[in-house]
Amino acid sequence: MSPPLLETYRVGRRYGDFVALRDVTLRVHPGETVAIVGPNGAGKTTLVNVLTGLLRPSEGWVRFLGSDIAGAGPVRLAQLGMARAFQLVQVFPELTAAETIAVGALAQAGRGRRMLASLGADRALRARVEEVAAVFGLGPVLHRPARELSQGQKKLLDVASAFALRPTVILLDEPTSGVATADKHGIMATLTEAARRAGVQALLLVEHDIDLVETYATRVVGLRGGEVLADLPVRAFFADEEVTAALVGRRPARGAQG
Numbered sequence: 320m321s322p323p324l325l326e327t328y329r330v331g332r333r334y335g336d337f338v339a340l341r342d343v344t345l346r347v348h349p350g351e352t353v354a355i356v357g358p359n360g361a362g363k364t365t366l367v368n369v370l371t372g373l374l375r376p377s378e379g380w381v382r383f384l385g386s387d388i389a390g391a392g393p394v395r396l397a398q399l400g401m402a403r404a405f406q407l408v409q410v411f412p413e414l415t416a417a418e419t420i421a422v423g424a425l426a427q428a429g430r431g432r433r434m435l436a437s438l439g440a441d442r443a444l445r446a447r448v449e450e451v452a453a454v455f456g457l458g459p460v461l462h463r464p465a466r467e468l469s470q471g472q473k474k475l476l477d478v479a480s481a482f483a484l485r486p487t488v489i490l491l492d493e494p495t496s497g498v499a500t501a502d503k504h505g506i507m508a509t510l511t512e513a514a515r516r517a518g519v520q521a522l523l524l525v526e527h528d529i530d531l532v533e534t535y536a537t538r539v540v541g542l543r544g545g546e547v548l549a550d551l552p553v554r555a556f557f558a559d560e561e562v563t564a565a566l567v568g569r570r571p572a573r574g575a576q577g
């Protein structure tokens with residue numbers, strides 16, 4: 320098997336005396352979509368913050384493409400090739416879809432400040448923005464302000480701006496939250512197909528919708544009380560009633576998937 324893209328070894332994280340993560344060892348390999356699941360307070364956000372270099376582990380180590388990334392921060396991580404959707408559309412509702420995607424592309428080049436001027440003048444940047452927009456089906460709304468987009472389009476735009484970095488690994492933190500149930504599968508299908516076409520090698524997914532996890536993940540890491548209770552291929556995870564009862568509360572209804 321090829322070396323892991325992303326790896327933790329015996330990671331622990333404390334907040335004061337409170338242990339939020341304990342002894343977490345995991346590896347993400349090319350071709351995987353790894354879902355992180357678990358009840359509220361299980362430590363999912365803490366783990367994702369460690370994996371994306373936002374939080375330094377209290378114990379153990381975390382490596383991306385062989386480099387230690389403990390506390391490296393989002394800019395360094397983006398430069399190395401890991402992107403995380405950051406809800407930019409919520410922050411800059413007045414930016415157009417094109418400008419929002421450009422923020423992602425320029426963040427990597429360290430040119431964020433001159434963004435708006437660059438977008439008008441920079442042909443390569445415009446081409447990149449149009450290419451990413453086309454992959455996400457956002458071409459028709461490219462020049463509309465983000466606030467005018469539908470909730471589903473906003474989600475796609477959020478992730479599109481992360482894709483503009485040409486990441487090797489992308490983290491999707493509840494990509495379909497706030498989207499109508501009927502639209503969730505369409506959005507996830509677009510995201511995963513876009514990732515494949517964009518050359519993303521692995522996806523990390525934090526998702527409460529278990530039906531989406533079963534459909535789109537290849538492997539499921541289940542946390543409870545800050546510990547890894549299960550780390551299994553998706554079929555094995557959902558075949559184990561004890562594991563699903565402990566980690567996701569129920570088994571999704573068969574036949575609900577596309």
Ligand SMILES: Nc1ncnc2c1ncn2[C@@H]1O[C@H](COP(=O)(O)OP(=O)(O)OP(=O)(O)O)[C@@H](O)[C@H]1O
Binds near residue numbers: 358
């Ligand atoms: N900054 C902090 N200071 C103190 N405790 C924290 C801090 N951040 C998180 N915690 C605690 O750590 C535990 C894990 O939190 P975390 O947000 O990682 O869980 P989660 O699985 O993402 O939960 P949810 O599904 O509710 O978002 C929780 O008990 C939380 O209260």
